[in-house]
Structure formats: structure tokens, C-alpha cells
Amino acid sequence: MTGQERSEEKSECVSLSPMMEAVPALPESERVCVIGTGDLGRSLCLRLLHPGYGVVFGSRRPHSSSRLPHGEQVLGHAAAAQSAHLIFIAVQREHYDFLVPLANQFKGKVLVDLSKNLRKNQYPEANAEYLQSLVPGAEVVKGFNTLSAWSLQNGPSDANRQVYICGESVEAKQAVIAVATKLGFSALDRGSISVARELEDFPLQLFPQWRHPLRIAIGLSAAFFFYLLIRYVIYAYVTQGKDISFRIMVSLANQVCPIVSLIMLSLCYLPGVLASFLQLYRGTKYRRFPNWLDRWMLCRKQLGLLSLGFAFLHVLYTLIIPIRYSVMFWVTEHTVSLIRENRTTMFDTTTAWHDDSYLSLGILGFGLYVLLGITSLPSVINSLSWREFSFVQVGSPGPVTLNA
């Protein structure tokens, strides 16, 4: 540190004298620096104050920074960087250039890059790698970016308590893990800084593997709904003038659900079969599958769960049949007409067998569906061995018999 820098720091501190008095003399391991007084920085600061850390804010204009939570100190960038070993960079990537003149102050410090991007592949390299290139002397650790300002401020009460970090230096990562643990998060070291791009893309994803299955489910539902609407309701209205439009709400839905459910289920098991045939045809399993098959195989779980969802709706729609007004009306009408026309009906054992078998197999099938759904829960999967998983989800994980 040169003499000039020292005096610069001093002058900044002096100008902040009313706050300085309040700063407790904590050891360096208990002090952290947060650079950036935006939403993320302030939330992080609130969270850090809770387990007793001393927080030093680094700001471009330390004097004008207002409305900060109590208990922290605001210094200029250079002075703030001197004050702690662990420095959180809560600044957006496009403002990183202000860090360049401070490269000397950051030498040997641990810089935690919290930045988020607005969309994937916004920049040629990961923000953390860019930061490392700007401040080569520092140990850059990517982390905490998967959390929102809200969950940083309030701690991991309902949502995800997992925090992913990555970086080159093991010591730097351990220091960050220690802070994360104290804040109540469970930090997972994902490896070297090259994983940073993946971590930066993680919070941007919105069910990437659910998109195609959902589109297929919605498309199929709409197609079959309109087909059945025309086939039954509109056809009956046009040819016989009968208004049976009330059937749209339950009867039609109850026909669409099982059809879509079964199609989704077959779409879930089909790619495994296709892949096996392709491997047999090629005579090797070491060539990559075509891209469409690869993507298809990766969303089989989602296809299966959507299929279960439609089956669940089908079960409920079936079970409410006897409490529907139209069904009760029809049943009463039927009985009344039997009496008035003095007809008798014979009990048909074949129909009874047929009807009961149909219902019974439906129930057992739904039971298996639910079992498959339960074994798809992450924590249940983790407690199964591979052999158990493939036993329950028969055939689902693809060419198991060939490769196992």
C-alpha cells in the first residue's frame, strides 16, 4: 500500500467520522466488505449483520448513500477493500470496470461474484471469469447468485437453502462456505471457476425440461377437446337440434384426460424402445443418438409426470359422475320410464363383469401410476439403488437391458 493510498483512505474515514465511532473493533475474520449499495448489496448486508458480522460497504459516493440498515459502515471503494479479507461484489457486470484501478487493493483478497445476467449467453465469458481477468491478484469465487435479494435478506425459510459456489482456490471457497453456513445456507462446492457459466445460467432457467412436455400436453388436450366438441356437442346440435353443451365441463374433460394421459405415457416409454432399436440397427451403442432422440429421452420423466397428472384428473372426473345433476336426473328418468312403460330389465352378468373389470383395472393401473410418481421424487430416487430404480420404472430409463 502506498502512502498516497493510505492518506486517501484516511481522508475518507475522517469525513465519515459520525459513523466511524459506531463501528465495533471486530477481528478481520468477522468483518466482510460488500461493494455495491443496490438491492442485492443491502439485502446481503442485512443478512450478514444477523449472525454478528461487521459489514463495511464500499460505495463510489460514500457520503450520499442513504437509507442503509443500521450497524454498517460506508467507505470509499479503496478503503472498504482494505478493511476485510472477504469482499462481496454486488455490482452488475457492466460496472465492473471501476474495479480495475483498485486491482492492487484486491490483491490476495477473496472476491465473491454475486452478479446475475438478464438472459443466457449475454456475454462471451462468465461474469466471474471476467472479474478474475480484471483483478488477477484476487481469488474470485462465484456464489450466492442463485438466491434472490429477498431470500438473501430473510434467510432460507421456505425456499431453497442450497447455495452453489465455484472457484479455483480451495481456501477462498472454504472461507465463503463458512459465511454461507453461518447465514443458514448449505453451500455446495461445484468445482473450478469454469462452472461459473452454468451457475450463472441456473437462476435464469424456468423449467427448461418441462417446456416441451407441457406444450405437447396442452396441444394434445386442445386438439382432442375440439375434436370431441365437434364430434358430440356440435354434431348433436346441428343434426338433432339437441343442446348438450353442458357436457363440455365434465364429460368432455373426462374423455380428454385419459386419452392425453395414455398418449403421454406412451411418449414416455417410446424413446427408450426407439433407442434400443437404433443401437441394434447400428450394432454399437457408442455413437450418439440423433439430437431429437436425445432431447426426447431427457424429458421422459416430465412426460411421465404430466401423464400422471392427467390420470389424476381423470380419476376425480370419474368419481364425481354420480353426484352430477345430469346423471342423477337421467337415473331417475330411467327408473320412472321403466315403471310407466311397465318394462323390466334383466341383470346382465357379462355387463357386470365387463364394467367391474374395467373399473378394477383402472384402479390398479392408477395405483401403479402413483407408485411411479412417488419414486420420481428426488429424495426417494436418492435412496434407491440403480437396480431398484430401473425395477420400479421398468424400461423407462431406456436401454437398460443392453447397457446395464
Add this chain to the structure above:
Amino acid sequence: MTGQERSEEKSECVSLSPMMEAVPALPESERVCVIGTGDLGRSLCLRLLHPGYGVVFGSRRPHSSSRLPHGEQVLGHAAAAQSAHLIFIAVQREHYDFLVPLANQFKGKVLVDLSKNLRKNQYPEANAEYLQSLVPGAEVVKGFNTLSAWSLQNGPSDANRQVYICGESVEAKQAVIAVATKLGFSALDRGSISVARELEDFPLQLFPQWRHPLRIAIGLSAAFFFYLLIRYVIYAYVTQGKDISFRIMVSLANQVCPIVSLIMLSLCYLPGVLASFLQLYRGTKYRRFPNWLDRWMLCRKQLGLLSLGFAFLHVLYTLIIPIRYSVMFWVTEHTVSLIRENRTTMFDTTTAWHDDSYLSLGILGFGLYVLLGITSLPSVINSLSWREFSFVQVGSPGPVTLNA
């Protein structure tokens, strides 16, 4: 070790000669010492013998200790402390003072504090911190206290296999983690000894966040049940002399369930809205919410799950309607009266539409409810990104739109 101590140890050992012969000459890393021959100590000993550890018991009266499981050695405190590097203190806090004269023997040893308290805030400082102050030369690690004697003895078969530990020394914690892993537990390092109080309070909690929501649910259910009881059953009895008390079991329950479910659901989403308004009114989100709002926001998940539970009961109560004796009787009566009085009824399309829409929306709503319930499972939450979680639980995590 002084000569006096050595001889002291020897004399004790000699007096135990019948047992000493049986002790295998294990290396120090395979030997552990357990001080305290109570329930917890004996259970721990049984568990430690399983993967092949040599267990040395430290007892105040080594000669009178009876009914110990096979394979372990009983020595006096001083001699036991000498025999192993890792020492489990399975003694209640009020008896810790016997450790003071042994402070020299414990120098450099790892002491695992297993003590539990009977209630929160029983003592001014955590038991582990108190132990550390008594034996400054030892490395105190808090751990295993979240397990019962029963689960220590039998291993983690059905219940929690997670063990939390904390302590200052990294090496000491690693030694304890190694033992925990060998016993089949999965140990999680929670940080420094200052977390000990939290770990000591953990086994004492009994659904702390469920208490208020449960009270609200029970209160609401009771209130609406009595209101409906008076409004329908008692009123009918008093004014018309009709006994419809049988409706209490199903009809009344089926009216109470959806009312309570919807109120609980609104209580789940209301605090988020209130918090947003408060932040807008205050013009900042860096002031803490009032205490009642904070507590309310922390139990939103529980309110939502109770709401789902009542909705589940409502679905079942609704689905059994047609198999109730009273309903079947009424339906038959209705048909018979139609014939006898020679009336005809007209099919009302509007009623059919109304009835079916009502049922169909109910089913879809319940489907969404179940989806919310599934995404509240800890393992599912952990596999979602923050954006995905807040997408599914719309609005539920509070002022997301303001802070994200």
C-alpha cells in the same frame, strides 16, 4: 504425562484385570472413550462396537458398573481419558464439574459434547461452550445430541440420519465426522461453537412453526362447526321438531372443510400482500416488518399445507355423497314420489351447466392445490431454482416482484 498419573492409571487397570485381558490391542484411531455410563453412553457404546471400534468407558466407580454390553472396558475417568484421542461426554451438564480436575488429561483431546437440555434457555450459555470453558486445553465439538439413545443404539434405520456438529477446530470436527460416517450417519458441519446453542435447542422443538397455524385451523373449524350445528340441526329441531342430527357426521363436516380451507388459503397469501403495501407506504424495503407480520410470513407454508389438508378432506367427503344411506334413501323417495304423484320433471340445462362447472372447477382447483403441496416437499424445493419456485407458488413468497 507425569509418572504419578501413569501409576494411577496402572493401578486402576490392575484392579480390572479380568476384563483387561479381553481388550484387543487396537491402534488409538480405532479406540474411543465414552465418559458416562447412563442410557446415552451405553447406547452409543453398543453402536460404536458394531463397526469395530474399541470402546473404553470412563466411570466414577469403574468396579460397580454392571450390565454393560460386551466388548468394552471400564476404567476410571483419568485412565479412560488417556486411552483414546476421541472422548464422548455422555454426562448431563449439571455433573460437568467432575471434569475440572481432569483438565490436564484432556489436553489436546477431542471432546464430543452430547448433552441435551430439558427446555430452551435453561442455562446462560450453551453446554458445549460451558464444557470448553471448564477444559480449555481440549477441542470441544458439539454433536449427536439431536439423536435419541434409541436411534444411537439401533442406527439410522427409519428416522433422521442427519447429524449436526459444530466446533472451533477443523481437525477435531473431521475426526468426529469420520466416526459419524462409520456409524452410518451423515454428519453436517454447521460451523463454529457459537452454533452449539441452536443445535442444543433443535431436539426440543416440536413443530414450532406449526403451532399457530394449527391453533387457527382448530379454532376456525370449531367455530364454524358450532355455527352450522346451531344454524341447521338445532334450529330445525327447535322450530320444526325434525331430528336431522345424523347430518353432523358428514354434511356438516363437508361444509366446515371448504370454508376453513379457503380461509387458511387466504391467510397464506394475505401477509405477502400486506407486506408489499407496507413497503410501498414506507417507501423503503429496508425497515423490518412489524413483529406480527414477520411471524405471520414465516408460517405461510404451514397455513397453505393445512389448507390443502382441509381441501383433501372436502374432496373425500364430497365423493362419498352418493354412497351415504340418507342420500340413497332420498333419491329413491324422490323417484317414488314422482311416480306416485304422477309428476314429471324437465331437464334444466342451466342447472346442468352450473353444477358441472362447479364440480369441474373444484377438481382443477384441487389439482393446483396438490401441485402446490408437492412443490412444498423439501427435496422438490431443493431441485427448483428460485425463479421456478416463485413461479409455482405465485405470490406466496411475498414481495417477490419488488425485491427480485
Add this chain to the structure above:
Amino acid sequence: MTGQERSEEKSECVSLSPMMEAVPALPESERVCVIGTGDLGRSLCLRLLHPGYGVVFGSRRPHSSSRLPHGEQVLGHAAAAQSAHLIFIAVQREHYDFLVPLANQFKGKVLVDLSKNLRKNQYPEANAEYLQSLVPGAEVVKGFNTLSAWSLQNGPSDANRQVYICGESVEAKQAVIAVATKLGFSALDRGSISVARELEDFPLQLFPQWRHPLRIAIGLSAAFFFYLLIRYVIYAYVTQGKDISFRIMVSLANQVCPIVSLIMLSLCYLPGVLASFLQLYRGTKYRRFPNWLDRWMLCRKQLGLLSLGFAFLHVLYTLIIPIRYSVMFWVTEHTVSLIRENRTTMFDTTTAWHDDSYLSLGILGFGLYVLLGITSLPSVINSLSWREFSFVQVGSPGPVTLNA
């Protein structure tokens, strides 16, 4: 490395010249060696190439190895062993002897044993321990054996992302954990090499704790099914000549389910009670339970979950009653006969009370059942304290009151 070895390596490399040119000059930490070009080796190789590792194959006949995925190099065993620090042994145990002459090349290297056995206790010692004895200078780490070739190749998309490793050397294990993390797995260090046998047995298990409960459930179901078949269907046919065989599908199933469910539930809670009595009778809880009781207590969770499954089927079978053809026929017949015979029926309040209470208690009981099922999910268990778990699963974890 002796001069002879060097020249040997050179000569092999020369003969591979067309491939050698393609090999990128990666640093040693980015290069791994895979010995064995079978299914497992190739799949592992494909997976390793993805995050950018340079893979060197070790093969007995490097020239004839064909159809390898792109981007890797094939060398003789000795040369391959020299080229990387981390060496995956993807060879079956019975071929391990070829490693003996290479012991010098393996000195100081990390050998990852991936081998699987065909059945439990196939060999006197664990494969990893056998490997260590063959190559004493290397650091053997057991790992990745719980994964199939398929999941190694495709990465942890739907199934288990947990990888267990064990070994003596902490550094060696950390190197393996680093690779596993880069491949997208979450590696868990299970301790020393003595755990290897357990890890090798893990992928062979197929629901070991489910076997007995499943057999009991199937046996009970079959027994009660045949009893009821004879008691109702065959008896009615023989004595009255009536064919009510259609009842097999739903009515009989609906009688079997609740009976088996309740028996399984009592089997789930009975061993805890027996164990308590045994402890009281013996006057101590430090003697092991008899073997049968021990095994019984370990499968209580499975008994309970099967009981829940049967209860779930019972609920569905009950709810479809009113939409069965035979029931609808009977209801109509009943109404018609009332009219034709001009009978009247009186509403019986006692029957209504009885019937509704029965249904209502059934629903509440099923609700409790589902709650027990949810608290048996691994991730929910892990978030409960011991006191909370035993509160929900009252009595289920056995003699809690005695030991807690």
C-alpha cells in the same frame, strides 16, 4: 521410470501415430486414464470427454481396439498408466492379475476401482481391497460402482446423482470427488477402504427390506381372497345356483384391501409393543432382541407403507361403488319394486348415523394414514427433529418412551 519403459512407451505411441496427432497437450490434472475398453470403460470415457477431460485408454491390444468414441487415445497399459495421475480401473475383478507386473507404474497414482460383483459375498474380500493388495504403492479409491454404464454415459439426468466413494488417502479421494463433481454427480465420502464391501453390495440389493413385507402382503391377500371367494361366490353358486362371480373384480377386492391393510398396520405397531414388554420382562434394555424381533422391527416402515397402499386401493374401490353397473341396476330394481309392490320405507335415523359415522371416521383415518405416509418420505424425515418424528409416528419407532 527406467529407460526400457520409456522406449516401450515410445514404441507404442509411434505405432499409434495417426491418433497421437489428435491428442491435445492437456496438463496432467486434466488427463485421466481409463483401463478397460468394455462397456463401462467406454461409457465412462464418453462422460469424461464432455467436461473437457483428455482420456487415455489403457488396453492389452491397443491396435485392435475399435469403435471407440472420438477424442481419446489408446495406449498399452504401461504407457497409459504413465500418462495420468488418476486411473479408472474398468476391468472385472477376475482379470486384475494383469495389473501385478504394472505395480511400479502405478506407484503414487490414484486407482479408482469401478468393479461390480454378480452376487453378494462372491469373493472373500472386497474388490478394492484385493486391488490394493495387488498394487500396494497406489492409492485405491472405490467409487462409481453404484452407477450403471448407461447412467455413467448419459450423466445423472433422472436417476440417482449420488456417488459413494471410499478409500484410505484423503488426497486421492478429493481428486476423485473433484472429477465426480465435474461429471455432475454429487460424491459422498463414506470413509476408509473397509467400507468398500458395503459399497460393492449396494448395487446388488433389490429392496431387501421390502421383501418380507411384500411376501406377507401377497400371502394375506391371496388367503383372504380365496376365503371370500369360497365363502360368498362359490357357496352361493353351489347352494342357490346363483352366479355372482362378477363380484370378484370389485366387491371381493374391496373386502380384501381393508382387511390386509389393517393387519399390516397392526404388524407395523406390534413389534414395538413386544419389544417394550421384553425389555420390561428382562429388566434391561442392553440385551439384544431375538433375531426375528430385530428383523421385524427393521421392516416396520415398509409394513406401514404397504398398509397405506392397501388403504388407498380400498378408498378408490369404495368411491367407485355408485358408478358400477350392478349397483345402479340394484338401486333401480329396488325403486321399481317399491312402486310395483306399493311398499313404503321409513327413514331410519339410527342407520343414517351409523352409516355416516362409519364413512366419516374412515375418511379421517385415511387422512391420518396419508399424513404418516408423507412423513415417511426421506426428505421430510430429514427436516424433522427426533421428537417431531416420534410425535407423528406415535409408538412406531418402538420403545421410545423407555429410551428417549
